[in-house]
Amino acid sequence: MTEFKSKIKTIEWTGNSSRMVNQTILPEHFEYVEIKTGDEMFEAIKTMIVRGAPAIGVAGAHGVALYAQELEKENLSRDEFVGKLLEKADYMATSRPTAVNLMWAVKKQKDVIINSKSDIKGIVYELKENGIRLENEDIEINKKIGDYGAEVVPKGGTILTHCNAGALATVGYGTALGVVRSAFANDPTVKVFADETRPRQQGARITTLELTMDGIPTTLITDGMCSYFMKKGMIDLVVVGADRIAANGDTANKIGTYTVAIAAKYHNIPFYIAAPLSTIDTSIKTGDEIVIEERSREEVTHINGKIICAPQVNIINPGFDVTPHELIAGIITEKGILRPDYKKSIKQAFN
Numbered sequence: 313m314t315e316f317k318s319k320i321k322t323i324e325w326t327g328n329s330s331r332m333v334n335q336t337i338l339p340e341h342f343e344y345v346e347i348k349t350g351d352e353m354f355e356a357i358k359t360m361i362v363r364g365a366p367a368i369g370v371a372g373a374h375g376v377a378l379y380a381q382e383l384e385k386e387n388l389s390r391d392e393f394v395g396k397l398l399e400k401a402d403y404m405a406t407s408r409p410t411a412v413n414l415m416w417a418v419k420k421q422k423d424v425i426i427n428s429k430s431d432i433k434g435i436v437y438e439l440k441e442n443g444i445r446l447e448n449e450d451i452e453i454n455k456k457i458g459d460y461g462a463e464v465v466p467k468g469g470t471i472l473t474h475c476n477a478g479a480l481a482t483v484g485y486g487t488a489l490g491v492v493r494s495a496f497a498n499d500p501t502v503k504v505f506a507d508e509t510r511p512r513q514q515g516a517r518i519t520t521l522e523l524t525m526d527g528i529p530t531t532l533i534t535d536g537m538c539s540y541f542m543k544k545g546m547i548d549l550v551v552v553g554a555d556r557i558a559a560n561g562d563t564a565n566k567i568g569t570y571t572v573a574i575a576a577k578y579h580n581i582p583f584y585i586a587a588p589l590s591t592i593d594t595s596i597k598t599g600d601e602i603v604i605e606e607r608s609r610e611e612v613t614h615i616n617g618k619i620i621c622a623p624q625v626n627i628i629n630p631g632f633d634v635t636p637h638e639l640i641a642g643i644i645t646e647k648g649i650l651r652p653d654y655k656k657s658i659k660q661a662f663n
């Protein structure tokens with residue numbers, strides 16, 4: 313298994329609280345924030361102190377454990393405790409709407425609450441332990457995704473990625489950037505082109521930071537440039553992450569991903585999704601059913617606190633788009649690379 317050089321652990325349970333990298337101030341400042349209550353966790357997810365589908369899944373799980381710790385102090389009967397905690401868990405799952413890993417991880421915690429035979433103290437303990445287990449599993453899963461994905465990276469290849477599906481979008485190692493890390497470990501001539509990813513610039517602020525920390529040659533481009541470099545033959549494949557994948561393979565990821573996928577198809581460049589099975593939502597048939605987060609106008613009107621447009625201009629700011637399954641060459645998971653027909657290969661992966 314590939315060794316992870318970068319020391320980043322994006323989110324970690326530290327006894328009675330959750331510690332996370334504050335991603336809103338990267339790359340200028342690298343600071344950890346300690347989250348001590350469930351409500352603080354809800355805000356940390358909503359305001360994107362922690363972001364990236366698998367990372368907010370673990371954050372949601374920690375958030376439920378934090379709510380449990382708080383309710384433990386309220387002198388409730390066991391039934392009251394369980395009832396209130398399940399309500400808090402449902403609330404936590406609404407902190408962001410698109411990435412299904414959040415709902416998935418909260419559901420895992422709800423299963424612990426519902427199935428536990430323990431007293432209140434025991435339930436709190438089990439929730440903390442389950443949060444830690446999800447943390448550890450995430451890194452293991454990403455390493456598997458990375459190693460499967462590395463097999464499709466040609467020698468000396470250049471990988472284009474969009475947004476940040478790296479160590480900082482997960483607990484560690486990353487999904488799309490896990491593929492990059494594993495490929496680079498086998499072949500140090502592999503290179504990356506990173507899309508800036510407006511409006512929040514996760515590609516510029518976060519992907520370039522974590523890849524250059526690992527010594528991986530990385531070129532930053534703005535979002536409109538990808539076709540230009542594809543036409544010049546400078547991109548060999550695209551690998552991006554995912555926030556939610558429907559049962560037919562349609563994939564929601566950061567806004568702009570769909571444009572990259574269309575450009576890749578036109579230039580005959582394979583376009584891959586790298587994601588854990590927890591990102592696949594088999595309860596929805598197609599991407600049309602995915603709820604797309606609407607974000608604030610300021611994300612578009614301002615860069616680093618400075619206005620960049622006429623103040624009264626209309627703004628629409630969807631956080632994600634859905635890439636139709638026809639544009640996807642493969643979905644790289646911890647169980648291997650799923651290929652079309654996705655309805656069949658996704659079903660098989662869950663058996």
Ligand code: MRU
Pocket residue numbers: 363364365366411474475476477478481482486487488514552553554555565566567631
């Ligand atoms: O809004 P964000 O920064 O949470 O969006 C992140 C993405 O779209 C990532 O590509 C996706 O979550 C995959 S992370 C492994």
